[in-house]
Amino acid sequence: MIFGIPDFQILLGYGLSIGLALACIVYGLLYWNEGDGSNGS
Amino acid sequence: MAVDTLMMAVLVLIYLAATLVIGYLGYKKTKSSEDYLVAGRCSHPVIIALSYGATFISTSAIIGFGGQAANLGMGLIWLTVLNIGVGILLAFVLFGKKTREIGQRLSAVTFPDLMCKIYKSPLLQYIAGFIIVVSMPLYTAAILIGGARFIEPTLGISYTTSLILFALITAVYVVFGGLIAVMYTDAFQGTIMLIGMTVLLALTLITVGGFTAGCTALTNMADLVPKALSDQGMTGWTMMPELGSPIWFTVITTLVLGVGIGVLAQPQLVVRFMTAKDDKSLNRAILVGGPFILMMTGVAFTVGALSNVYFYQTSGRIAIDAAGGNVDAIMPLFINQAMPGIFVIIFMLTLLSAAMSTLSALYHAMGTALICDLWGRGRECALSMKAHQAGIVIMMVLSTILAFLLPINIIARATVMFMGLCACAFLPAFAVGVYAKAPSTKAALYSMVTGAVVWFIWTAFFHAAEAKPLGLCQALFGKVTLLGSPWTAVDPIVIGLPISLIVMVVMQWQIGKAQPSAAAA
Numbered sequence: 001m002i003f004g005i006p007d008f009q010i011l012l013g014y015g016l017s018i019g020l021a022l023a024c025i026v027y028g029l030l031y032w033n034e035g036d037g038s039n040g041s
Numbered sequence: 042m043a044v045d046t047l048m049m050a051v052l053v054l055i056y057l058a059a060t061l062v063i064g065y066l067g068y069k070k071t072k073s074s075e076d077y078l079v080a081g082r083c084s085h086p087v088i089i090a091l092s093y094g095a096t097f098i099s100t101s102a103i104i105g106f107g108g109q110a111a112n113l114g115m116g117l118i119w120l121t122v123l124n125i126g127v128g129i130l131l132a133f134v135l136f137g138k139k140t141r142e143i144g145q146r147l148s149a150v151t152f153p154d155l156m157c158k159i160y161k162s163p164l165l166q167y168i169a170g171f172i173i174v175v176s177m178p179l180y181t182a183a184i185l186i187g188g189a190r191f192i193e194p195t196l197g198i199s200y201t202t203s204l205i206l207f208a209l210i211t212a213v214y215v216v217f218g219g220l221i222a223v224m225y226t227d228a229f230q231g232t233i234m235l236i237g238m239t240v241l242l243a244l245t246l247i248t249v250g251g252f253t254a255g256c257t258a259l260t261n262m263a264d265l266v267p268k269a270l271s272d273q274g275m276t277g278w279t280m281m282p283e284l285g286s287p288i289w290f291t292v293i294t295t296l297v298l299g300v301g302i303g304v305l306a307q308p309q310l311v312v313r314f315m316t317a318k319d320d321k322s323l324n325r326a327i328l329v330g331g332p333f334i335l336m337m338t339g340v341a342f343t344v345g346a347l348s349n350v351y352f353y354q355t356s357g358r359i360a361i362d363a364a365g366g367n368v369d370a371i372m373p374l375f376i377n378q379a380m381p382g383i384f385v386i387i388f389m390l391t392l393l394s395a396a397m398s399t400l401s402a403l404y405h406a407m408g409t410a411l412i413c414d415l416w417g418r419g420r421e422c423a424l425s426m427k428a429h430q431a432g433i434v435i436m437m438v439l440s441t442i443l444a445f446l447l448p449i450n451i452i453a454r455a456t457v458m459f460m461g462l463c464a465c466a467f468l469p470a471f472a473v474g475v476y477a478k479a480p481s482t483k484a485a486l487y488s489m490v491t492g493a494v495v496w497f498i499w500t501a502f503f504h505a506a507e508a509k510p511l512g513l514c515q516a517l518f519g520k521v522t523l524l525g526s527p528w529t530a531v532d533p534i535v536i537g538l539p540i541s542l543i544v545m546v547v548m549q550w551q552i553g554k555a556q557p558s559a560a561a562a
Contacts, residue, residue, distance in 0.1 A: 004256030005115070007280040013118035017339050020125040024331020027130070028324055035138070035320025 049386045050196050056233075056390050057210060060397065063229050064214025067222025074424040077219030078150040078409060080316040084224055086325035091231030092224040093313045093326070094333040095398035097128060097304060098234065100187040103341045103395055105453030108368035109296060110345030111360040111375075113270070114278035115259075116292045117342040123301025124338050129330040132305055137314040137323045139475040144315035150424070152308035152406075152467075153414040155315070159474040160482040163418060168489055169467065170414030173308055174407060176462050178436065181403045182444035183455035188396035189444070191389065204444055211397050212437045215404045216430045220316065223401045230394030235333060237391025238340045240384060241376075245344045248351055248379050258350045265349075265359050278346050290530035295457055295506070299532045303460025306467035309406035341372075348375040355379075369452060407440070408433030454506065457532070461500075465492035465537030469545035477549065484548035492541030496533045503536075505529035 005011050071077050084092075110117040140155065149155035153173065157166030189204035196203070214222045249255030256279055263277030274286020282288040304310065317323050345360075348371060352363040355378070364370040376388050412432035413424070447455075469492065470485035500507045502514045502523045509521050522529050 001257075001260070004253045004258075004260055005279045006260055009281045010115045010118060010279055013115070013122055017118060017121040017125060017335055020122065020130060021331040021335040021339075024125065024129055024327050027134070028326075028328020031321075031324035032328075033321060035322075035324055 045382065046197065049389065052386055052390065053192075053196060053393065056393065060226050060229065061210070061214060063225045064218045064222040067214065067218035067225040070221050071219050071426075074426055074429075075150070076221055077426050077429060078413070078424075079144070079312065080220040080224055082145060082316060083318040084316040084322070086317075086322045087329055088224050088228045089313055089317055089322060090326035090329035090333060092227035092398075092402075093310060094330055094337065095227045095231035095234060095394065096309055096313070096402040097124075097334070097399075098337040098395055099184055099399035099456065100191070100392050100396045101183065101452050101456040102338055103238075103392065104187065104369055104372045105456065106296065106300075106338065107341035107345035108364075108371040109453065110342040111348050111371040112368050113275060113282070113288060113292055114280065115342065115346045116281045117296060117345075118339065119293070120297045120301055121335065121339040121342060123297060124304070124334045125331050127301055128304040129327060129334055132310070133314075133323050133327045133330065136305065136311075136472070136475060137317075138320045140311055140314040141317045141320065141323060143475055149315065151409045151413050152311045153410060155311070156467075156470065156474060156485070157414075157418075160470075160480055160485050162482040162486070165470075165482065165485055165489070166414050166418055168486070169308075170410045170418070172462070172466050172489075172493060173410040174415060174436070176459055177308075177403055177407045177410075178440040178443050179447075179455050180459035181400065181407065181436075181440040182447050183452045184396055184400045184403065185440060185444040186447065187452045188393065188400065191392050191396070201445075204441065207396075207400075208437055208441045208444075211400045212404060212433065215401045215408075216433050216437075219426070219429070220312070220405055223405050224313075224316065226401060227398045230398040231333065233394040234391050234398075235336055237387050237394075238336050240387060241344055241380075241391075242336075242340045244380055244384060245347055245351075249347050255347045255350050258354075259347060262349060262353060262359070265353070267359075267361070278349055285527065287527060287530045290527055290532075294530070294532040294535045299457045299461050299464075299534045302468070302538065303457075303464040303534060306463045306471050307460065308410070308463070308467070309402040311471070312406065344375070345372060348372070348379075351375060351379050403440075404433050404437055407436035411436055448510075458500065458507065461532060461534040461537070462493065462496050464534050465496040465541050467492075468538065469542040473545055473549055479553065481549045481552040484545050484552060487548055488541050488545035491544045492537050495540050496537035499531075499533035499536045503528055504531065504533055507533075 002011055075081055144155055147158040149158050153166040153169035156169050157163055185204055185208055188207040189200055192203035192207055193200045214226060246252055260279045266275050266277060274283035274288040276283060282292055349360045352358055352360050356363055360371045364374050376385055409429055412428045417428060466489050469488045474480045501511050502508055505522050508514045514523060515521055
């Protein structure tokens with residue numbers, strides 16, 4: 001049992017939620033200056 | 042906790058005044074039809090992200106789905122996974138950039154207009170516009186009901202007055218300021234939502250002794266799961282329901298998939314992509330959008346589930362019992378009982394922000410669909426600002442009338458229904474449209490109509506949650522649903538979306554295969 005949660009599926013859900021939010025931050029930083037101009041990257 | 046009602050009323054009025062002032066700034070910046078319809082195609086990334094997020098998250102996500110997490114447990118966290126993974130990452134990276142680029146190239150101003158220009162089919166624009174004008178008032182009415190139910194006790198005015206006031210105040214800045222005013226106010230409201238949900242999480246964790254202590258206590262309460270729920274597959278609030286059980290189908294197909302996938306093809310969200318100047322703006326918006334959604338739905342579902350610990354420790358009852366069996370009442374009751382008075386006010390402003398940001402986007406999408414896509418399609422007047430203002434007023438009035446006719450417990454159900462219909466009708470045609478080199482008009486038409494029809498049939502004749510109140514199946518066949526369990530718990534999106542997708546892909550492939558041979562002949 002991790003963090004008081006016995007079900008791995010729930011833990012995985014929390015892990016993915018936080019991981020995906022972090023992935024959004026990383027994506028935004030990595031591509032911060034890409035895609036300039038009005039007709040796509 | 043006792044709340045100073047005078048202070049609450051004053052703060053709500055200050056909030057409303059600030060919203061109107063920001064809306065006025067948007068009105069001053071609106072000079073052309075393009076400003077009114079797609080915010081001049083040059084929105085700031087942070088405004089795009091907050092507007093998209095605040096439009097996406099309504100009171101339903103916080104109150105309705107937070108209450109569902111209190112009732113059915115933490116399995117709803119999988120909806121947050123889809124909200125961020127599908128609703129933000131996939132939506133912005135795969136669909137957002139293509140939508141922006143095509144929308145700009147073809148000068149599309151609404152979702153149906155985009156579909157029409159991609160497929161070169163006015164009929165497609167009529168059908169998409171018709172689906173929006175017919176179905177979106179249901180979702181809008183649900184948001185109105187949620188907002189009015191909050192305003193009624195907060196300002197001490199009647200439900201009828203609350204509903205009319207809420208509809209009018211929101212309509213004022215949408216009608217005059219168009220999408221710029223909508224997105225400016227969304228950003229302001231999104232910021233309030235972010236503050237409110239952050240404080241809610243912190244105070245809840247303090248109340249239950251921290252995340253691990255709270256979850257441990259919740260795990261130990263598994264034997265308190267009501268018999269009616271345990272008989273249907275619920276095993277505890279920190280456990281997923283039994284695979285294939287009725288509750289598993291409800292959590293996974295209706296709540297997680299229905300809303301998680303449905304978000305991809307919502308017209309009022311797709312338009313946000315067309316307001317970006319370039320892909321760089323969308324890349325930067327992703328950075329804000331992901332954490333924003335995590336702090337909205339992730340917090341609502343965690344707090345909802347953990348509210349059981351608070352209620353059990355303070356009153357010896359689980360959340361649903363403490364709320365008298367009303368799922369929608371759990372979150373407000375928890376806030377009122379467990380939080381300091383000042384936070385009750387902050388949370389009320391959070392809810393008002395969530396409701397107004399979604400409502401304003403829906404007004405704009407419905408009004409523009411009525412004028413640009415149905416009444417004035419192909420005519421010069423379809424881009425007239427005055428015509429769109431009239432369209433928004435008409436749709437606002439219709440939605441308000443509908444809100445008075447619908448039952449007040451419709452909020453979460455109407456949200457799921459609208460998102461499911463959007464996914465079934467629009468998603469395959471939208472996805473193929475923005476990616477295929479030669480998208481087939483015929484395939485898109487068949488897919489859209491098939492998706493909408495199958496969604497309706499499943500809703501009216503198979504899915505018990507809607508078939509029962511609609512009563513159509515009962516009237517025609519003498520029984521509530523045509524099939525028994527587990528089909529009665531399977532959400533329409535699970536049936537409608539694959540069928541719509543198959544129709545789209547097969548027809549696109551067949552037509553694509555026929556075209557080269559026709560050319561060769």
